[in-house]
Amino acid sequence: MLPTHSRRDFLRTGSAVLAGVALHQTPGLLMAADTNKDTKPTPIPIVDTHQHLWDLEKLQLPWLENGGPKELNRNYLMADYLKATAGQNVVKTVYMEVNVAPSQQEKEAEYVLDLCQQ
Numbered sequence: 762m763l764p765t766h767s768r769r770d771f772l773r774t775g776s777a778v779l780a781g782v783a784l785h786q787t788p789g790l791l792m793a794a795d796t797n798k799d800t801k802p803t804p805i806p807i808v809d810t811h812q813h814l815w816d817l818e819k820l821q822l823p824w825l826e827n828g829g830p831k832e833l834n835r836n837y838l839m840a841d842y843l844k845a846t847a848g849q850n851v852v853k854t855v856y857m858e859v860n861v862a863p864s865q866q867e868k869e870a871e872y873v874l875d876l877c878q879q
Contacts, residue, residue, distance in 0.1 A: 809855065814839060839879070
């Protein structure tokens with residue numbers, strides 16, 4: 762006579778088998794449990810798709826005038842960005858416009874092109 766198994770036993774065993782297969786197929790998951798402190802995983806390269814930079818000596822930002830957010834009422838330059846993202850493995854960025862005065866849109870484009878050439 763064959764042994765009988767409950768549905769619960771079947772699901773428990775099946776789950777354990779699937780988890781084992783998944784861990785075997787994806788060695789990166791095992792790295793999280795690795796206790797060897799000398800091993801450091803390679804950081805994933807990041808593309809920051811939303812980067813704002815501005816220099817208030819070069820660009821006029823109307824949204825900062827008349828009570829705009831005081832925390833943002835300063836230059837935010839590439840050096841600030843690099844400091845904020847240090848150690849994050851940001852390899853590329855996408856510049857987002859900063860809502861300059863309409864008369865300065867071309868000047869903003871030139872500012873960004875200069876940043877790209879640095």
